[in-house]
Amino acid sequence: MSYTNFDDGHISSPFGYRATGVSCGLKESTRSRDLGLIYSEQPCKAAAMFTTSTTKAAPVFFDQAILARNREGIRAVLINAGQANAGTGQPGMKDAVESAKLAADELEVPRDSVLLMSSGIIGVPIPMDKMREGIIRAVSELDSGAGRRAALAMLTTDTRPKERVYKVHLREGRTITLAGMAKGTRMVHPQLATLLAVVTTDLPIDVRLLQRSLQQSVSNSFNRLTIDGDTSPNDTVLILANGAENGPPIVEASAWEYSAWQEALDALLADLSQQIVRDAAGSGKIIQVTVRGAQNELIARQVALAVARSTAVRRACNAGQPDWGTLLAAVGASGVDLHPELLDLYVGDLLLMLEGVPVSFDRNLIVQLFSSPEIDFTIDLHLGPGSATMWTCTWHGEFG
Numbered sequence: 001m002s003y004t005n006f007d008d009g010h011i012s013s014p015f016g017y018r019a020t021g022v023s024c025g026l027k028e029s030t031r032s033r034d035l036g037l038i039y040s041e042q043p044c045k046a047a048a049m050f051t052t053s054t055t056k057a058a059p060v061f062f063d064q065a066i067l068a069r070n071r072e073g074i075r076a077v078l079i080n081a082g083q084a085n086a087g088t089g090q091p092g093m094k095d096a097v098e099s100a101k102l103a104a105d106e107l108e109v110p111r112d113s114v115l116l117m118s119s120g121i122i123g124v125p126i127p128m129d130k131m132r133e134g135i136i137r138a139v140s141e142l143d144s145g146a147g148r149r150a151a152l153a154m155l156t157t158d159t160r161p162k163e164r165v166y167k168v169h170l171r172e173g174r175t176i177t178l179a180g181m182a183k184g185t186r187m188v189h190p191q192l193a194t195l196l197a198v199v200t201t202d203l204p205i206d207v208r209l210l211q212r213s214l215q216q217s218v219s220n221s222f223n224r225l226t227i228d229g230d231t232s233p234n235d236t237v238l239i240l241a242n243g244a245e246n247g248p249p250i251v252e253a254s255a256w257e258y259s260a261w262q263e264a265l266d267a268l269l270a271d272l273s274q275q276i277v278r279d280a281a282g283s284g285k286i287i288q289v290t291v292r293g294a295q296n297e298l299i300a301r302q303v304a305l306a307v308a309r310s311t312a313v314r315r316a317c318n319a320g321q322p323d324w325g326t327l328l329a330a331v332g333a334s335g336v337d338l339h340p341e342l343l344d345l346y347v348g349d350l351l352l353m354l355e356g357v358p359v360s361f362d363r364n365l366i367v368q369l370f371s372s373p374e375i376d377f378t379i380d381l382h383l384g385p386g387s388a389t390m391w392t393c394t395w396h397g398e399f400g
Contacts, residue, residue, distance in 0.1 A: 009166075010181070012200070013179050014200050015177065017038065018142040035079070035080050036149070038240075039075065048237065051232060062096045066115060073110065080099075086232075088125055106136055162184075166179075181272075202242055205258075222269060291378075292386075296386040
């Protein structure tokens, strides 16, 4: 393994970053932090992935426009909670532009080097008088040890921040730092969903490889989550690499260093994804659906998603009722061309169906498995090498 956990780390742990989170009244009736700022002392390479919603929020449009012309000189990310700045039309875009300009001017960096993230209520304008005051204060409070404040400031319905930091060990004694923070609970669905995530690193890396690396990691982490099936207009996953480690940059995907980096980034985003599921579940149940033996990975994901989104499957898990027939029904309704006579079904390690035929099993054990706080389903199609895993959960009040 190329990485080790950095227990006391946060988003500003990599060299050359500072961060903070302040309370400026964007969240009504609370004094919790609601405006976060992450700043790099030197220009960053940047890569990002955004929501697939056609009703994108103003900060998503803004970031896409900035990154279209500047992917190697990003200096800061401004994150507000309370208002999503989605469904706000041209006034919302004007507010986004003004926020970024003010942050850039206060930081004394180019105006096209600040990116935005917003989370909160859709259709409600940002109170710009509070935003302006908050930006000025956030800039004055930036600190290399204040990354936890930024993680707290991005939360909305979350019960806790999601953070993870790794030390990544490269060859010849080189060590770089990789830090991530995320927010998200409900409205989580593949193609991102209502989640925001920021990753920082001091690794020097080619910007095209950085984008490629992020896409791979998101495909195997955030895009494997589905909580309530809704997709948000604000979803953004952003990674900044400022190169402050000062070693030779990674410029080839075939390099050993790139493989070590990819392994760590995959693990980091997977960890943040699991933290989101656990926060969303609360006192509910975490459900993992693994499909193997599909013709390819895309088909495996389609089947896994059908099971994870099945109301009947989720209801059975929520009630602790061993109605495994719901699992079979969801597989059959996935729209995938399969051969029922080849199908194997498992809950945990307990075999329920072999080659399309139910088998004898311990009834007490299946009740126990469906009643546990974490439930694993495995479906083997026996049609090819494709496999995929999806994560979902039930939550208190979902079924009344």
